[in-house]
Amino acid sequence: MQRQVAHGVLDYLSETAVAPGMRINEQALARKLGVSRTPVRAVLAHLAEAGLLESRPRRGFFLARRPTPDTAAALEAEQPADGIYQAMLLDVLLGELDGTLSQNALMRRYETSRGELLAALRRMTREGLAEPAPGLGWNFVHFGSDTIEQGYRLRILLEPAVLLEPDYAPDDEALRALRADHAATLAHLSERTAWSELFSLDARFHTVLVAGSGNPLAVEVVQKQNRLRRLCEYLGYERLDRVRESLGEHMAILDSVLQGDREWAAAQLKKHLKRSLAQSLRHFDRDLEAFRRGQRRLAPALSHNGTRPVAR
Numbered sequence: 001m002q003r004q005v006a007h008g009v010l011d012y013l014s015e016t017a018v019a020p021g022m023r024i025n026e027q028a029l030a031r032k033l034g035v036s037r038t039p040v041r042a043v044l045a046h047l048a049e050a051g052l053l054e055s056r057p058r059r060g061f062f063l064a065r066r067p068t069p070d071t072a073a074a075l076e077a078e079q080p081a082d083g084i085y086q087a088m089l090l091d092v093l094l095g096e097l098d099g100t101l102s103q104n105a106l107m108r109r110y111e112t113s114r115g116e117l118l119a120a121l122r123r124m125t126r127e128g129l130a131e132p133a134p135g136l137g138w139n140f141v142h143f144g145s146d147t148i149e150q151g152y153r154l155r156i157l158l159e160p161a162v163l164l165e166p167d168y169a170p171d172d173e174a175l176r177a178l179r180a181d182h183a184a185t186l187a188h189l190s191e192r193t194a195w196s197e198l199f200s201l202d203a204r205f206h207t208v209l210v211a212g213s214g215n216p217l218a219v220e221v222v223q224k225q226n227r228l229r230r231l232c233e234y235l236g237y238e239r240l241d242r243v244r245e246s247l248g249e250h251m252a253i254l255d256s257v258l259q260g261d262r263e264w265a266a267a268q269l270k271k272h273l274k275r276s277l278a279q280s281l282r283h284f285d286r287d288l289e290a291f292r293r294g295q296r297r298l299a300p301a302l303s304h305n306g307t308r309p310v311a312r
Contacts, residue, residue, distance in 0.1 A: 014066065158221060
């Protein structure tokens, strides 16, 4: 369970507006992950020993530095059900897990033990890809071009509008740190850049922007869409030139918000999302068919496989 909690904590640190020096709210984190404070505290203590967090007596834990793809990869290497997760992930991508499936049916399908199956299911639940059904069944997210389009349409309606709210109050320090991270990533972008690093940066960009609204429901919508979009990254169908363009678009939007021109930032963001939607739909069917024919496979280590990600 602590391994699963650790993944949840790393996702939280990677995809939210928490910046180095900020305090980690242990109780809020436990509530978000749906566990007690005990396993969360154990994970935070472990991350403090690793230098990711700083433990201050009677004050709690503070972020020392952001997690890197290597941090997540170390946890993935310890995951005993990783092979089962990979097989289930591919089946979700191919639409093979429809309806409600029982644990026994899933155990037979993947020829695995109950313990390993539940470990993989917990990971998929944490990533928003599966949820328990009444009884001992499980439901999996529907994934297709319609899912991608609906998600983008929702984001096109929501994210630019958030920037125009009269009480919108962005965290300028977080925005500047985010822009610096974009500039550093863009300067060293290459075929070898880990997709997980870019996806984490992309998810953080959209989350930090919406967090300026102070509306936790809006942030929750964006975070849910981030989890669903992660499936697109596993396909790895985007071109590096579009990744470079997207990072540049992000930086231009950040500059507009920092300069106080939120109307222009909203217009830029809307155009950015529309371009990403068109790019996603253009390549989706072709790359999915390549997986279906066995011409491409999910790499064993998704965080360092050299697959080009999408900066959206």
